[in-house]
Structures are given as structure tokens and as C-alpha cells.
Amino acid sequence: MTELDEIDRKLLRALAQDATQSAGALGRRFGLSQPATWRRIRRLEEAGVIKGRRLRLNAEALGFGVTVFLGVKLARKGRVSLEDFERAVSAIPEVQTVEHVLGLYDYRLRVVARDLSDFERILRRRIMTLPGAGEVEANVLLSEERLPGPIG
Amino acid sequence: MLDDIDRRILRHYQADPSLSAGELAERCRITSGVCWRRIEKMQAAGIIQGQEAVIDWAALGFAVEVSLRVTLDKTQPRAFDDFIEAARKVPEVIEIQTFLGRVDVRLSVIARDMAHYQQLYRDRILTLPHIADIEALMHIARLKRDEVLPV
Numbered sequence: 001m002t003e004l005d006e007i008d009r010k011l012l013r014a015l016a017q018d019a020t021q022s023a024g025a026l027g028r029r030f031g032l033s034q035p036a037t038w039r040r041i042r043r044l045e046e047a048g049v050i051k052g053r054r055l056r057l058n059a060e061a062l063g064f065g066v067t068v069f070l071g072v073k074l075a076r077k078g079r080v081s082l083e084d085f086e087r088a089v090s091a092i093p094e095v096q097t098v099e100h101v102l103g104l105y106d107y108r109l110r111v112v113a114r115d116l117s118d119f120e121r122i123l124r125r126r127i128m129t130l131p132g133a134g135e136v137e138a139n140v141l142l143s144e145e146r147l148p149g150p151i152g
Numbered sequence: 153m154l155d156d157i158d159r160r161i162l163r164h165y166q167a168d169p170s171l172s173a174g175e176l177a178e179r180c181r182i183t184s185g186v187c188w189r190r191i192e193k194m195q196a197a198g199i200i201q202g203q204e205a206v207i208d209w210a211a212l213g214f215a216v217e218v219s220l221r222v223t224l225d226k227t228q229p230r231a232f233d234d235f236i237e238a239a240r241k242v243p244e245v246i247e248i249q250t251f252l253g254r255v256d257v258r259l260s261v262i263a264r265d266m267a268h269y270q271q272l273y274r275d276r277i278l279t280l281p282h283i284a285d286i287e288a289l290m291h292i293a294r295l296k297r298d299e300v301l302p303v
Contacts, residue, residue, distance in 0.1 A: 015205035049208060056200070096296070097296055103288055104221075137253075139252065140252040146247055147240065149207065
């Protein structure tokens with residue numbers, strides 16, 4: 001486990017907001033030299049604390065007006081292979097995230113669609129036909145916010 | 153509107169946002185000048201909004217992640233506002249989503265271990281205002297997480 005000091009936390013927070021900031025700019029902001037900042041960022045990446053970057057796109061401007069979260073229960077547990085289900089569901093382009101969960105459902109999926117009728121098509125043709133898919137619950141996303149988490 | 157070149161750029165750029173404009177251009181088989189202008193245009197149009205570092209909370213010792221699906225008491229006119237405002241103040245809440253459906257609000261909560269989670273759940277979550285019902289889903293694994301848009 002990686003221990004962070006105050007400056008690491010500030011850097012992490014700044015990069016989670018905007019990962020394109022240069023080590024020089026961040027250093028000036030937090031009172032560090034450019035090489036010292038660069039070393040700290042490098043260390044966070046090597047320790048796996050920063051596991052990559054995500055491009056923030058405006059889904060609506062790209063024509064994806066609807067995001068739906070699906071809770072999926074597998075039917076006939078034990079008789080379907082989890083690997084088959086996972087492989088098939090992960091291959092659907094409209095399925096953005098696949099989480100294996102414990103509780104009311106077995107899997108939680110994030111699905112994007114152009115509109116509700118497009119979503120219905122994805123649900124019927126691609127999700128319901130997955131090997132082992134049983135009961136499905138859909139919730140349409142209205143708003144979403146990501147918070148900095150316990151590094152403040 | 154976007155054309156095929158824009159889409160190609162977005163596909164490669166989403167797959168690896170750390171690529172330089174030159175590397176990206178090479179993968180898209182276009183000149184870096186064209187690539188750069190297209191990206192600037194999409195940034196100006198608000199299509200590309202930025203880049204964020206993805207934090208691995210497990211690497212920071214937060215091994216437990218729970219999805220809490222919350223139903224609110226809708227007889228309270230300020231139920232959503234009060235609940236969300238209070239949930240924002242809990243540092244271990246890393247995501248708040250609102251829905252149309254059976255669930256009203258979902259919180260992503262991280263904790264160091266089960267004991268820490270239990271303490272958070274009792275002291276910080278159950279004390280949030282206007283909760284009518286709450287269901288927990290414990291994360292076991294994330295199989296696909298890139299949140300790539302199928303452009």
C-alpha cells in the first residue's frame with residue numbers, strides 16, 4: 001500500500017481533475033521544482049495509484065443521449081459459465097462497464113444508447129440474448145457526479 | 153457533425169489518452185497537422201472535455217467498494233437535495249448518481265476493510281437524511297471499465 005503525503009494528495013487531486021497539466025505548472029502551483037514534481041507523479045504511476053488516464057467526452061454531443069444501468073441476474077446458476085457470460089457481455093460496444101457484484105444482482109452494466117428506442121434494441125437483441133442472462137433491472141441515469149474521494 | 157476521421161481519432165484517443173498528437177496521427181494514418189486541428193476543433197465544440205487521471209483506490213489501501221442503492225422518502229420535497237448535499241460531505245463517497253427507475257440515488261462508497269465499511273455505514277450513511285430504503289451491492293471485480301463511447 002502506498003502512503004501519501006500532503007503534496008502527493010494535492011497532486012493526485014489536481015491530476016484527477018485535469019491530467020494534461022504539466023509537471024512544471026503543477027510544481028509552480030504547489031511550490032515544488034519541475035523535476036521534483038515529475039518524480040512524484042512518476043512514483044504515483046509506478047505504484048499503480050494512478051492507473052491511467054481517461055478521456056472525458058461529451059456523450060450527448062456525440063449523440064449518446066441515454067445512459068442506463070442494468071442489474072443482471074444469471075439464470076440457472078451453476079449451469080452457465082460465468083466466463084462465457086463475461087466474455088459475451090464485455091464484447092458489446094454499447095456496454096461501457098461490467099462489474100461483478102454480490103447482492104441483489106450478479107452483474108452491473110453501464111450501457112450507452114442514442115435514445116430510449118435504441119436502448120430497447122440493445123436490451124432485446126444484445127443483452128437478453130446473452131448466455132445465462134436472467135432477470136434484468138434497468139435504471140435510467142439522470143445525473144452523475146464524481147467526487148475527489150478521501151485524499152482531500 | 154463528425155466525419156470518419158474524427159471518429160477514428162476519438163477511437164484511438166479513447167483507447168490511450170496519453171498518446172502524443174504525433175503518435176495519435178500515426179495510428180489514425182493522417183498527418184499530425186490534420187490530427188491536431190481536428191482535436192482542437194472537437195475541444196472547441198465541447199466534444200472533448202478533457203482528461204482525468206484514474207485513481208486506483210485499492211492501491212491506496214481502500215480494498216472495499218460498495219454500491220449503495222438508495223430509495224428516498226419522496227413525500228419530503230427536498231429529499232434529493234438534502235440527501236445529495238449531505239452525501240457529498242462524506243469523503244469515502246466517490247460517486248453520486250441519480251436515476252429514473254426503481255432506484256433513486258446510487259452512492260459508490262470505498263472503505264479500507266469490512267470493519268471500516270461497517271463503521272462508515274452506521275455513522276455516516278444511515279444518518280443521511282430522507283432514506284426510505286437502502287440496498288448494498290459489494291464489488292467483486294471490474295471486468296470492463298474503460299467507459300469508452302462506441303463512436
